[in-house]
Amino acid sequence: MSTEKSLYQTLAEYSAEDFYPCHMPGHKRNLASGEMADFYRIDITEIDGFDDLHHAEGILRKAQERANRLYGAEETFFLVNGSTCGVLAAILAVTEPGEEILIARNCHKSVYHAAILQSLSVHYYQPQMIQEYDICDGVCAEEIERLLDQYPGVKAVVITSPTYEGILSDIAGIAHTVHKRGKVLIVDEAHGAHLGLAKNLPEGAVAQGADLVIHSLHKTLPAMTQTALLHRNGDRVDRERLHRYLTMLQSSSPSYVLMASMDACVRFLEEEGAGKFAFFQKEYEKFCEKTAKCRQIKIGKMTNVSENYAMTGWDIGKILISVKDTKLNGKELSDLLRERYHLEMEMAADTYALAIMTLMDMREGWQRLADALCDIDDRIEKESCDRPEMTEGVRRITLPQIGSSMAAAFHSPREEISLREAAGRIAADFLMLYPPGIPLAAPGEVLDEELIQKIENSREKGLSLRGVSSEGRIPVVVEIP
Numbered sequence: 339m340s341t342e343k344s345l346y347q348t349l350a351e352y353s354a355e356d357f358y359p360c361h362m363p364g365h366k367r368n369l370a371s372g373e374m375a376d377f378y379r380i381d382i383t384e385i386d387g388f389d390d391l392h393h394a395e396g397i398l399r400k401a402q403e404r405a406n407r408l409y410g411a412e413e414t415f416f417l418v419n420g421s422t423c424g425v426l427a428a429i430l431a432v433t434e435p436g437e438e439i440l441i442a443r444n445c446h447k448s449v450y451h452a453a454i455l456q457s458l459s460v461h462y463y464q465p466q467m468i469q470e471y472d473i474c475d476g477v478c479a480e481e482i483e484r485l486l487d488q489y490p491g492v493k494a495v496v497i498t499s500p501t502y503e504g505i506l507s508d509i510a511g512i513a514h515t516v517h518k519r520g521k522v523l524i525v526d527e528a529h530g531a532h533l534g535l536a537k538n539l540p541e542g543a544v545a546q547g548a549d550l551v552i553h554s555l556h557k558t559l560p561a562m563t564q565t566a567l568l569h570r571n572g573d574r575v576d577r578e579r580l581h582r583y584l585t586m587l588q589s590s591s592p593s594y595v596l597m598a599s600m601d602a603c604v605r606f607l608e609e610e611g612a613g614k615f616a617f618f619q620k621e622y623e624k625f626c627e628k629t630a631k632c633r634q635i636k637i638g639k640m641t642n643v644s645e646n647y648a649m650t651g652w653d654i655g656k657i658l659i660s661v662k663d664t665k666l667n668g669k670e671l672s673d674l675l676r677e678r679y680h681l682e683m684e685m686a687a688d689t690y691a692l693a694i695m696t697l698m699d700m701r702e703g704w705q706r707l708a709d710a711l712c713d714i715d716d717r718i719e720k721e722s723c724d725r726p727e728m729t730e731g732v733r734r735i736t737l738p739q740i741g742s743s744m745a746a747a748f749h750s751p752r753e754e755i756s757l758r759e760a761a762g763r764i765a766a767d768f769l770m771l772y773p774p775g776i777p778l779a780a781p782g783e784v785l786d787e788e789l790i791q792k793i794e795n796s797r798e799k800g801l802s803l804r805g806v807s808s809e810g811r812i813p814v815v816v817e818i819p
């Protein structure tokens with residue numbers, strides 16, 4: 339147990355004192371400020387003794403150092419604007435405007451946003467599909483090597499591991515390849531802040547040698563939404579430049595509530611992490627045992643896929659519930675789980691639904707999910723004698739043709755046209771399924787029939803699309819100036 343006071347304790351004690359706030363925030367810690375008043379008690383600004391995130395020298399510096407000790411990087415920064423902010427800062431810090439970058443095509447939209455902000459010339463790595471589950475595979479180090487040989491001007495490589503669905507890549511192998519050519523490796527590990535924090539969990543990207551690693555604490559650990567960390571690992575990235583971008587991209591009034599939550603999360607992991615992770619792993623194993631008897635529904639597992647993929651593991655926190663080749667689609671499964679069993683999924687895709695489980699899930703949650711899936715499996719088994727037609731995945735598997743740079747298309751004059759007329763036109767904005775926020779098309783890409791058909795299919799299935807209006811219209815480039 340640490341003897342050093344947590345940021346939360348320090349804030350709570352301060353709030354109990356009689357200092358009168360002649361400063362921001364405007365609620366003045368006044369408990370008559372409305373329904374949220376309880377939260378305002380510890381919501382302060384950079385007053386004496388409470389440090390400044392942008393020039394951390396005291397309590398916030400110590401809190402970040404504590405987080406850093408947990409992950410073992412060179413330096414760790416608190417982020418109050420999610421991994422989004424970390425991804426933007428990381429890419430902007432290692433590239434100059436107009437330079438080249440290599441990104442995995444299944445990266446989160448924040449990676450694409452950074453490319454637009456810095457007018458980068460983007461080369462793609464296209465992961466293959468894991469056919470058994472209609473999801474993207476991990477990143478293959480040899481293929482990264484080939485692409486770096488093809489594009490020697492690339493400054494940095496950006497990949498996501500684990501993916502939204504939990505697929506892990508060989509970060510050590512990729513880091514070796516990238517570093518051999520003097521480039522920087524950025525790993526968006528937004529979904530993997532828990533990796534490496536207990537024995538039996540796979541190693542995280544910091545331990546495997548990535549240069550910049552981004553973690554959303556709020557996704558897989560007990561911390562408030564928007565909390566995240568950026569780790570600088572080794573000395574390939576200029577610290578001052580990274581710091582300059584963080585200062586630019588983070589609010590000048592970082593929330594003490596969010597920062598206290600990050601500090602509390604780190605302390606919780608130090609003190610109770612081992613026990614909680616052990617419980618998490620045990621419950622996962624029991625869940626797998628129970629659901630192994632399902633004959634229609636399949637739970638995503640490394641052991642169920644062929645050996646020819648690049649993936650090195652499957653995160654146990656991502657429970658992919660596949661209904662591929664059954665009468666249900668992912669959306670119907672997710673609706674059923676919500677309506678009949680009161681289990682709300684993280685997302686629904688064409689052939690699967692995805693549940694996120696963490697070290698904070700209780701036995702009841704695991705049991706309810708397993709029981710519901712066994713029950714649904716029984717019903718599908720009884721109701722369906724005929725094999726349904728195969729559902730077609732909606733994720734792109736071929737790389738698009740590029741009509742212009744992402745930034746040029748994004749900033750060009752645009753018009754809205756119907757999807758049906760869009761083949762051959764250049765996208766002016768992103769088209770994506772949300773979640774997970776991975777673009778199906780990015781600005782500058784030439785829209786083709788295959789993609790348009792996939793988007794139409796997604797609309798018909800009621801999947802959650804962004805970038806397409808309810809009338810089926812999308813923005814395209816009028817002309818590149």
Ligand SMILES: Cc1ncc(COP(=O)(O)O)c(C=O)c1O
Pocket residue numbers: 419420421422423425445446448498501502526528529554564565566774775
């Ligand atoms: C892979 C990945 N990276 C980054 C982000 C952005 O994270 P945040 O919501 O913490 O800004 C997300 C969000 O879903 C994500 O899935």
